[in-house]
Amino acid sequence: MNNPAEKQLLLASPRGFCAGVRRAVAIVEEVLQRRPDKPVYVFHEIVHNTKVVQDFTARGVIFVNSIAEIPAGEVVIFSAHGVSKEVENEAGKRGLTVIDATCPLVSALHSEAIKKTAAGEFLVLIGHPEHPETIGTLGRIADQQMAAVAETAEDVKKLNPPPGCRISALTQTTLNNTAIAPVLEEMQKRFGDITLSNRRCYATENRQNAVKMIAEQSELVLIIGSKHSSNSRELCKVAQNAGCEAILIDSPDEIPFERLESISTIGLSAGASAPPELVDNTLRILSRKGFSATIEVGSKIENVTFPLPQTLSEL
Numbered sequence: 001m002n003n004p005a006e007k008q009l010l011l012a013s014p015r016g017f018c019a020g021v022r023r024a025v026a027i028v029e030e031v032l033q034r035r036p037d038k039p040v041y042v043f044h045e046i047v048h049n050t051k052v053v054q055d056f057t058a059r060g061v062i063f064v065n066s067i068a069e070i071p072a073g074e075v076v077i078f079s080a081h082g083v084s085k086e087v088e089n090e091a092g093k094r095g096l097t098v099i100d101a102t103c104p105l106v107s108a109l110h111s112e113a114i115k116k117t118a119a120g121e122f123l124v125l126i127g128h129p130e131h132p133e134t135i136g137t138l139g140r141i142a143d144q145q146m147a148a149v150a151e152t153a154e155d156v157k158k159l160n161p162p163p164g165c166r167i168s169a170l171t172q173t174t175l176n177n178t179a180i181a182p183v184l185e186e187m188q189k190r191f192g193d194i195t196l197s198n199r200r201c202y203a204t205e206n207r208q209n210a211v212k213m214i215a216e217q218s219e220l221v222l223i224i225g226s227k228h229s230s231n232s233r234e235l236c237k238v239a240q241n242a243g244c245e246a247i248l249i250d251s252p253d254e255i256p257f258e259r260l261e262s263i264s265t266i267g268l269s270a271g272a273s274a275p276p277e278l279v280d281n282t283l284r285i286l287s288r289k290g291f292s293a294t295i296e297v298g299s300k301i302e303n304v305t306f307p308l309p310q311t312l313s314e315l
């Protein structure tokens with residue numbers, strides 16, 4: 001058995017909450033404060049994290065997956081992933097007051113998708129078809145014949161763009177470049193000259209770079225994040241692509257304790273939707289298990305902030 005004193009923990013930097021998630025969580029906090037004792041509805045999970053959603057639910061926030069579930073005239077917050085035009089219209093028809101927590105970087109993705117398709121380009125959205133960001137972005141495009149989602153190279157083979165259109169590609173914000181590459185390659189093979197707009201966001205890129213660094217020096221990497229969090233899953237894939245075993249844990253309860261005995265260097269990071277207290281608790285537990293020598297790896301400083309929406313002041 002290793003001497004516990006020799007065990008080290010490589011802590012990825014940056015990790016955890018990004019600016020878009022911080023803003024979305026702050027918006028729900030603000031609405032709760034401004035509407036005490038009144039219902040607060042959120043369309044879709046505000047961010048993809050079990051703890052964040054459970055904590056807000058315990059404080060009375062009602063998460064819904066359909067606008068029809070919200071009584072007319074109430075307040076609804078759109079999640080950080082953004083929504084389709086149809087959802088926005090439905091909310092308008094029900095007379096809901098909308099507070100939009102869509103990350104500004106996702107809104108920029110919407111604008112680009114609208115602009116490209118309006119200019120007659122056929123848009124291939126590289127992303128997970130079932131993810132709300134992809135659904136929302138696709139649902140912003142007026143002519144649905146002008147866009148499609150491709151997650152894999154196989155999906156590209158099935159695309160059916162109108163003849164004579166220029167083909168362009170736009171990526172989901174949380175993907176990793178290793179997943180994007182084969183899709184792009186197939187697009188170039190099939191369509192020749194295409195335009196790519198890689199919208200992988202700053203937070204995704206920084207977290208993935210730091211995870212790659214810790215994975216190269218660790219025997220096991222733990223990523224704190226929920227199973228349905230795209231960016232957390234991608235962090236796992238980045239570590240695995242760097243040749244290291246990686247496990248996604250929703251909370252410290254899921255630490256694979258039986259594995260720790262045989263490991264002398266462990267890596268730790270957290271997805272952009274995982275709250276800091278989960279990281280702190282995991283660090284405390286790992287320290288008690290002998291991983292007391294913590295070294296931060298990456299150290300990229302992030303100072304991105306997004307202002308809260310003006311509409312909050314109307315509540």
Ligand code: SF4
Nearest residue numbers: 018020103105173201
């Ligand atoms: S991961 Fe990127 S796009 Fe998604 S909320 Fe965070 S900053 Fe915005």
